[in-house]
Each structure stands twice: as structure tokens, then as C-alpha cells.
Amino acid sequence: MCNILIQFHATRDELLAFIGECMRDYGVRVTAIRSFPYNKFHAYELAADDLSKLARNQRYETFAFTVRPPNLDVADFNKFRDRNPSALMLEIGVRSRRGLKESALSGCTDRKRSSMIWQKIAQKLRKRTLPDRLSFRYTPKCKLLQDQGVTMLSLAGQPKEIGTLNPKKEARKKARAPSQPARSETLHKRGKYWYGETHADLAREIWRYSKRGYPAEHFANAICTCGGKVFKVLLNEDEGVAVRECVHCGHVHPIGDSEEYLQDATLEECACVCKAEQFEVTVGVALYEDSEDVRWVYLGCRCVACSLVAVYGDWKNEFEGYLDFLAKV
Numbered sequence: 001m002c003n004i005l006i007q008f009h010a011t012r013d014e015l016l017a018f019i020g021e022c023m024r025d026y027g028v029r030v031t032a033i034r035s036f037p038y039n040k041f042h043a044y045e046l047a048a049d050d051l052s053k054l055a056r057n058q059r060y061e062t063f064a065f066t067v068r069p070p071n072l073d074v075a076d077f078n079k080f081r082d083r084n085p086s087a088l089m090l091e092i093g094v095r096s097r098r099g100l101k102e103s104a105l106s107g108c109t110d111r112k113r114s115s116m117i118w119q120k121i122a123q124k125l126r127k128r129t130l131p132d133r134l135s136f137r138y139t140p141k142c143k144l145l146q147d148q149g150v151t152m153l154s155l156a157g158q159p160k161e162i163g164t165l166n167p168k169k170e171a172r173k174k175a176r177a178p179s180q181p182a183r184s185e186t187l188h189k190r191g192k193y194w195y196g197e198t199h200a201d202l203a204r205e206i207w208r209y210s211k212r213g214y215p216a217e218h219f220a221n222a223i224c225t226c227g228g229k230v231f232k233v234l235l236n237e238d239e240g241v242a243v244r245e246c247v248h249c250g251h252v253h254p255i256g257d258s259e260e261y262l263q264d265a266t267l268e269e270c271a272c273v274c275k276a277e278q279f280e281v282t283v284g285v286a287l288y289e290d291s292e293d294v295r296w297v298y299l300g301c302r303c304v305a306c307s308l309v310a311v312y313g314d315w316k317n318e319f320e321g322y323l324d325f326l327a328k329v
């Protein structure tokens with residue numbers, strides 16, 4: 001089940017551009033909805049070139065994202081929600097003489113494809129906005145408008161100040177400040193490969209490898225539900241999918257968020273240069289700046305036959321919350 005609720009301040013121009021990007025990047029259908037006054041309800045599916053016409057037309061405040069063509073055989077907003085229950089709704093806050101009203105992105109679905117795309121859209125929005133108190137968000141442009149005298153309004157129409165971070169959240173960020181893995185006496189280079197004896201050696205090798213791109217900050221070791229720590233590993237780096245199979249009990253487990261992308265992935269079994277195919281596994285992640293969301297994933301494996309340690313795959317990832325991602329390693 002995917003549940004999304006993000007309340008934030010952004011300008012209409014910013015959000016219309018955001019809608020256009022979502023249509024282009026994810027292939028979603030978007031319906032523009034005029035629901036007020038109640039007796040003048042109107043909804044129609046947007047084409048990409050319709051967005052520029054809506055820049056000044058604030059009568060259409062609601063935009064519904066759907067994966068499939070929307071059901072528009074409806075007479076009011078409630079019936080639209082009933083006929084399109086998996087829609088992701090974007091309510092654009094109106095700017096008036098009183099100020100700029102808060103916007104909201106919300107939706108709930110148990111459909112796998114919709115859930116995957118809605119999470120990507122939510123993540124895209126989070127990257128465009130800055131965190132504020134009580135999980136509210138805002139764009140830098142809105143902070144500038146506030147500094148110029150424009151009042152920010154809540155969804156209920158009450159004045160509010162944006163740009164004050166939650167001190168507890170800042171304290172949590174400092175508490176989880178990344179550090180490089182400790183140096184190891186057992187990690188050593190032989191020829192052109194590195195060898196190690198422990199998961200700590202593997203984490204150190206992931207960190208060394210990742211310095212050329214986005215440095216890995218946090219790590220987790222793979223352990224099967226049976227307690228086993230040795231696995232066969234199947235991988236499709238292009239799709240960002242990795243699966244481990246426990247050598248002891250045979251349990252198969254998709255690593256991180258791989259299960260969401262398994263359907264379209266053709267997996268290949270990993271093998272060491274010594275041709276052995278059994279590994280200990282550690283995953284490292286790099287995060288977005290000032291965020292707890294995953295930016296890049298590194299899959300590290302230590303061959304139990306010859307002790308070679310290496311990164312077998314790395315890929316871009318946009319999982320929300322690195323702790324939840326690493327809990328699925």
C-alpha cells in the first residue's frame with residue numbers, strides 16, 4: 001500500500017512545470033479539475049501544450065495523475081475520486097491578495113505500478129522543496145516571496161511562516177553524520193585486486209571504490225532469516241536489481257527495493273575471478289545532501305573461496321529513507 005501526503009508551498013508556475021516533467025518522465029495521464037463552485041464542475045485530460053494556458057487560469061486548482069486513461073464520465077469531484085480511486089491528487093494553492101495558499105500532493109493505492117510511479121513523483125517533489133517545521137515543505141522561490149512581503153497561508157487559510165527548520169530533525173541529521181569505515185589490517189591488495197576477511201573489509205572497499213563518484217556513507221550486511229551469511233548473488237545493474245539466495249536454506253530475497261523492478265529485469269549470477277559463486281554481501285548507500293534519502297547504491301561481495309572483495313554493481317536510486325532501504329538488504 002502506498003500512502004502519500006505532502007503539504008508544501010510552491011508557486012503555480014513551479015507546479016505546472018513540475019506536472020509537465022512528470023508527464024514527460026513517467027508517462028502519466030493528468031486531468032485538470034475545476035470543482036468550485038460545485039455546480040460548475042469540469043474535468044478534462046491535459047495535453048502537454050495545455051499547461052501554458054493554465055498559468056493564469058486559477059479556476060483549475062486540482063490536477064489528478066493516473067497511470068491509465070482517467071474515467072471522466074462523472075458529474076462532480078466526489079464521483080471523480082470514486083471512479084479513479086488510485087489517482088494521485090495535486091491541489092495547487094491559489095495566490096490572492098491575502099497571500100499564497102499551501103498546496104498538497106496526496107494519494108493512496110495498492111496497485112504496484114501506480115505505487116512505484118507515485119513514489120517517484122513524491123520523491124521528485126521532495127527534491128524541489130526544503131523541509132520546514134512539522135514535515136511541511138516549501139520552495140526557495142516561496143521563501144523569497146515571503147521575504148518580499150507575500151503572506152504564506154495554510155490549507156485552512158491561516159497565515160504561517162515558512163523557512164524555520166525543525167530543530168529535532170536537524171539534531172537527528174547530526175547524529176547520523178557519516179564517517180568512513182575504519183582502516184583494517186586484514187584488507188590488502190594483491191596484484192590488481194583487493195582481499196579481505198570480514199564484512200568491515202568489504203565496507204572499506206565499497207567506500208574506497210565509491211570515492212570516485214558519490215561516497216558511500218552507510219552500510220548494511222546481508223543476513224538470511226535462518227542466520228546464514230553466505231549467498232549466491234544475481235544482478236542486473238542496468239535495472240538496479242539484485243537478489244541474494246542463501247546457500248544454507250535456499251531462501252531468495254530481493255535486496256533493497258529490487259522487488260519493485262524484478263518484473264522487467266533479466267538477472268545474471270555473479271562469479272568471482274576465481275570462478276567461485278558464493279559470497280558474503282554488504283551494501284553501501286550514498287545520500288542526497290541534507291537528506292535521508294538514497295542517491296546511489298553499491299553492492300559489495302566478498303568471495304568465501306579466495307577472499308577477494310569488490311563492488312559488483314552500483315546504480316542510481318531514489319529510495320525515501322536510507323534506514324528503511326538498508327533494513328531490506
